Amino acid sequence: MDAGNGCSARALAACVVGGIVLGASVLALHLAGGPAAIPPLPLPPPIGALLRRRRRPVRVYMDGCFDMMHYGHCNALRQARALGDELVVGVISDDEIKANKGPPVTPLHERMVMVRAVKWVDDIIPDAPYAITEEFMNKLFNEYNIDYIIHGDDPCLLPDGTDAYALAKKAGRYKQIKRTEGVSTTDIVGRMLLCVRERSSDAHNHSSLQRQFSSGHGQKVDDTGSGTGTRVSHFLPTSRRIVQFSNSKGPGPDSRIVYIDGAFDLFHAGHVEILRLARELGDFLLVGIHTDQTISATRGRHRPIMNLHERSLSVLACRYVDEVIIGAPWDVSKDMITTFNISLVVHGTIAENMDFTEDDLHPYAVPMAMGIYRRLESPLDITTSTIIRRIVANHEAYQKRNEKKEASEKKYYEGKSFVNGE
Amino acid sequence: MDAGNGCSARALVACVIGSIVLGASVLALHLAGGPAAIPHLPLPPLFGTLRRRRRRPVRVYMDGCFDMMHYGHCNALRQARALGDELVVGVISDDEIKANKGPPVTPLHERMIMVRAVKWVDDIIPDAPYAITEEFMNKLFNEYNIDYIIHGDDPCLLPDGTDAYALAKKAGRYKQIKRTEGVSTTDIVGRMLLCVRERSSDAHNHSSLQRQFSSGHGQKVDDTGSGTGTRVSHFLPTSRRIVQFSNSRGPGPDSRIVYMDGAFDLFHAGHVEILRLARELGDFLLVGIHTDQTISATRGRHRPIMNLHERSLSVLACRYVDEVIIGAPWDVSKDMITTFNISLVVHGTIAENMDFTEDDLHPYAVPMAMGIYRRLESPLDITTSTIIRRIVANHEAYQKRNEKKEASEKKYYESKSFVNGE
Numbered sequence: 001m002d003a004g005n006g007c008s009a010r011a012l013a014a015c016v017v018g019g020i021v022l023g024a025s026v027l028a029l030h031l032a033g034g035p036a037a038i039p040p041l042p043l044p045p046p047i048g049a050l051l052r053r054r055r056r057p058v059r060v061y062m063d064g065c066f067d068m069m070h071y072g073h074c075n076a077l078r079q080a081r082a083l084g085d086e087l088v089v090g091v092i093s094d095d096e097i098k099a100n101k102g103p104p105v106t107p108l109h110e111r112m113v114m115v116r117a118v119k120w121v122d123d124i125i126p127d128a129p130y131a132i133t134e135e136f137m138n139k140l141f142n143e144y145n146i147d148y149i150i151h152g153d154d155p156c157l158l159p160d161g162t163d164a165y166a167l168a169k170k171a172g173r174y175k176q177i178k179r180t181e182g183v184s185t186t187d188i189v190g191r192m193l194l195c196v197r198e199r200s201s202d203a204h205n206h207s208s209l210q211r212q213f214s215s216g217h218g219q220k221v222d223d224t225g226s227g228t229g230t231r232v233s234h235f236l237p238t239s240r241r242i243v244q245f246s247n248s249k250g251p252g253p254d255s256r257i258v259y260i261d262g263a264f265d266l267f268h269a270g271h272v273e274i275l276r277l278a279r280e281l282g283d284f285l286l287v288g289i290h291t292d293q294t295i296s297a298t299r300g301r302h303r304p305i306m307n308l309h310e311r312s313l314s315v316l317a318c319r320y321v322d323e324v325i326i327g328a329p330w331d332v333s334k335d336m337i338t339t340f341n342i343s344l345v346v347h348g349t350i351a352e353n354m355d356f357t358e359d360d361l362h363p364y365a366v367p368m369a370m371g372i373y374r375r376l377e378s379p380l381d382i383t384t385s386t387i388i389r390r391i392v393a394n395h396e397a398y399q400k401r402n403e404k405k406e407a408s409e410k411k412y413y414e415g416k417s418f419v420n421g422e
Numbered sequence: 423m424d425a426g427n428g429c430s431a432r433a434l435v436a437c438v439i440g441s442i443v444l445g446a447s448v449l450a451l452h453l454a455g456g457p458a459a460i461p462h463l464p465l466p467p468l469f470g471t472l473r474r475r476r477r478r479p480v481r482v483y484m485d486g487c488f489d490m491m492h493y494g495h496c497n498a499l500r501q502a503r504a505l506g507d508e509l510v511v512g513v514i515s516d517d518e519i520k521a522n523k524g525p526p527v528t529p530l531h532e533r534m535i536m537v538r539a540v541k542w543v544d545d546i547i548p549d550a551p552y553a554i555t556e557e558f559m560n561k562l563f564n565e566y567n568i569d570y571i572i573h574g575d576d577p578c579l580l581p582d583g584t585d586a587y588a589l590a591k592k593a594g595r596y597k598q599i600k601r602t603e604g605v606s607t608t609d610i611v612g613r614m615l616l617c618v619r620e621r622s623s624d625a626h627n628h629s630s631l632q633r634q635f636s637s638g639h640g641q642k643v644d645d646t647g648s649g650t651g652t653r654v655s656h657f658l659p660t661s662r663r664i665v666q667f668s669n670s671r672g673p674g675p676d677s678r679i680v681y682m683d684g685a686f687d688l689f690h691a692g693h694v695e696i697l698r699l700a701r702e703l704g705d706f707l708l709v710g711i712h713t714d715q716t717i718s719a720t721r722g723r724h725r726p727i728m729n730l731h732e733r734s735l736s737v738l739a740c741r742y743v744d745e746v747i748i749g750a751p752w753d754v755s756k757d758m759i760t761t762f763n764i765s766l767v768v769h770g771t772i773a774e775n776m777d778f779t780e781d782d783l784h785p786y787a788v789p790m791a792m793g794i795y796r797r798l799e800s801p802l803d804i805t806t807s808t809i810i811r812r813i814v815a816n817h818e819a820y821q822k823r824n825e826k827k828e829a830s831e832k833k834y835y836e837s838k839s840f841v842n843g844e
Contacts, residue, residue: 236758237748238708239668239738246661286660309748316661326659326731336658 058083060175061146063090063128065097067104068188068387069114069267071245071310072180074317078244079177080150081120088144089121090128100130100159102397105189105390110269110382117272119247119319131164141173148175188266189398191305192391237309245316246323251284251341259342261288261328261363262351263295263384265304267314270382274348277376279320286340287321288328298330305384331363334370343372350378480505482597483568485512485550487519489526490610490809491536491689493667493732494602496739500666501599502572503542510566511543512550522552522581524819527611527812532691532804539694541669541741553586563595570597610688611820613727614813659731667738668745673706673763681764683710683750683785684773685717685806687726689736692804696770699798701742708762709743710750720752727806753785756792765794772800 062080066073081087091111097104106114108126116124125144129136132149140146149168153176156164168174251257260278264271264287279285289312295304304311312326329336332345345367367373391398484502488495488511503509513533519526528536530548538546547566551558554571562568571590575598578586590596673679682700686693686709701707711734717726726733734748751758754767767789789795813820 236750236761239664239734239746239748240672242661242664243668243670246665250662312661324661326661328658339658
């Protein structure tokens with residue numbers, strides 16, 4: 001009888017193991033046989049599952065000036081986030097930027113607003129140092145629990161010529177992402193410096209700045225001097241990039257949809273704050289981006305600085321934005337309100353081009369008549385012209401800096417090779 | 423001893439059942455604790471699992487003329503597919519179209535090519551009847567195993583005024599989708615008829631046709647007669663629409679990427695066939711869509727008929743296309759080849775604007791020099807001009823039909839209300 005009990009115990013153990021396997025198999029069959037829409041899942045062993053459940057999220061760190069923030073910055077942050085679970089961003093201080101690169105266009109508090117607004121940012125370290133010292137690196141690893149420090153594949157040299165990320169590389173805690181093609185702060189600043197030159201020389205150039213740089217026509221612009229932009233690579237908007245920047249989430253059946261439109265040129269902190277306010281008024285924020293032609297007609301031939309797709313991606317990267325209309329009409333029509341089920345149309349008090357007093361030309365005549373128009377008090381008094389005035393006021397300093405950086409970027413593009421994972 | 427054996431047997435059964443539950447629980451824990459990227463799956467009871475595994479896929483049927491196929495047709499097919507697992511499309515015959523609507527622009531075999539090329543189409547029934555008779559409906563249910571018949575929320579009346587889908591509704595096997603805003607065959611045909619009128623009246627109108635209809639400017643066009651387009655609703659490209667039409671799949675690290683560019687205006691069977699050939703030469707097909715300005719400059723002021731985003735969505739809906747560049751440059755530069763890791767650049771033998779003989783103006787000079795350029799023999803000798811010539815040759819018949827349909831569409835838009843799930 002004792003021998004019998006032993007046999008039963010072993011049989012029990014075998015049945016338990018078999019049952020676990022059977023249970024897992026049944027679920028696996030279910031997963032395999034389920035609707036095609038469910039993506040196949042690899043089934044790791046239970047121990048792996050237990051370990052994974054206890055796993056701390058991988059935290060990555062990326063720093064930058066984020067001056068004149070654009071969609072290239074946003075794309076870099078998106079790629080960095082994809083290398084981990086949480087992204088901590090170091091925003092370099094005004095003094096450090098001035099010491100290493102020259103005066104910033106945007107003060108720290110505005111740059112903080114911009115970085116915090118990006119969808120893929122989890123935490124921010126203000127006043128980050130330009131060079132990662134050993135002391136700061138240890139602080140990142142121990143206090144902020146950073147696993148890896150991330151940077152783009154373009155070189156970042158200190159004034160003394162050394163690699164700014166040498167320590168992290170030596171520690172084996174460095175990872176690299178691909179630089180976003182076709183855009184850089186140098187390029188954007190160059191467009192505005194060209195604007196200065198045009199005004200001073202009174203040239204008869206009617207094409208807008210963005211057409212010369214990023215319209216995608218492939219037209220060759222005469223190389224009339226340096227410091228006016230890189231003209232090396234141009235932004236080419238792809239469907240995939242729009243997919244990456246979108247959140248793929250549509251409005252629910254009872255969502256309160258808020259609509260705000262504008263040029264959103266040189267996307268800045270004023271844009272971020274008004275979008276944040278607009279989003280609070282509803283469940284879904286739809287943003288209309290005006291076409292290049294509309295902006296050129298209403299604001300002059302030097303606008304927009306950035307083209308429609310560049311502007312669309314910058315707005316799409318903002319965490320308060322759910323969807324954008326790429327090339328929205330100037331007038332907000334009844335049909336548009338019906339098509340997108342818009343509950344409220346808003347506009348900020350601080351905006352350029354506020355001179356539509358005639359009823360026929362008022363773009364918000366229809367929502368006003370429907371009683372769904374509202375003016376919002378803009379939290380910041382920044383406009384695109386504000387940004388341009390900052391550039392113009394210091395254009396000599398920026399031109400010198402641009403010349404220096406242009407040489408570095410030209411060298412990068414000559415040695416550029418394809419790196420997948422953009 | 424016999425009683426002891428009985429107890430052991432019952433214990434065994436209990437252990438087996440418990441183990442199955444335990445196995446399922448372990449997997450459930452794994453799923454719950456896994457990376458956030460894995461979508462959460464509801465775990466149905468075992469019985470439901472077994473039943474679901476044996477479930478036949480839901481098959482839906484949608485018919486249409488699909489004449490002058492455009493992205494509105496594609497979006498309708500995408501919505502229909504979302505209501506089931508497999509989509510069967512009935513393409514109505516030439517004779518049936520002629521009897522009910524007037525002569526088609528596109529013959530059946532070309533329309534078949536277009537429908538088959540759409541990503542979301544699983545099967546095709548050629549020569550489908552215009553009205554769904556009881557005999558044909560039973561054939562759908564029994565032979566083709568169709569579960570539901572799908573149609574848009576705009577009315578479809580037979581010449582005698584009765585509802586074309588009354589039988590399916592009565593049988594409880596009808597489902598409805600939302601009509602795609604801003605586009606219709608009537609609208610597109612109207613643009614080309616306007617082209618005819620402009621030429622005959624020699625009007626000094628320099629804006630391109632698509633700008634008058636769908637540029638998103640919201641400009642009001644003088645209502646100079648009927649039959650020249652609906653002018654009721656305009657296409658507004660959103661980021662979400664691009665997300666819906668894209669397959670969200672990037673190239674692999676070793677993918678052979680083929681690049682093809684063009685206007686792709688009035689997306690037609692010739693475009694489909696050349697894209698199919700191009701796709702066979704590699705693993706990933708990247709398509710460059712030229713801007714409106716580029717096309718207008720090279721093909722005349724009446725082109726393009728459709729704007730950049732309309733053309734982009736039509737190409738994106740094609741199953742052979744992986745990604746598009748929205749607004750591709752005319753020249754294929756070395757930087758572009760590097761950025762997208764292009765292995766081969768192709769061009770069809772049948773194409774408009776084949777007069778770049780000077781080296782300086784040749785858009786493929788760089789890929790030629792790199793040895794990665796190839797000419798493809800176009801399988802069909804259709805160009806956009808072919809389509810336009812068909813319209814012009816029968817413009818009186820089309821104008822009459824447009825007038826009739828325009829009244830119907832105007833009535834639809836006046837009573838239009840928002841239906842979610844577009």
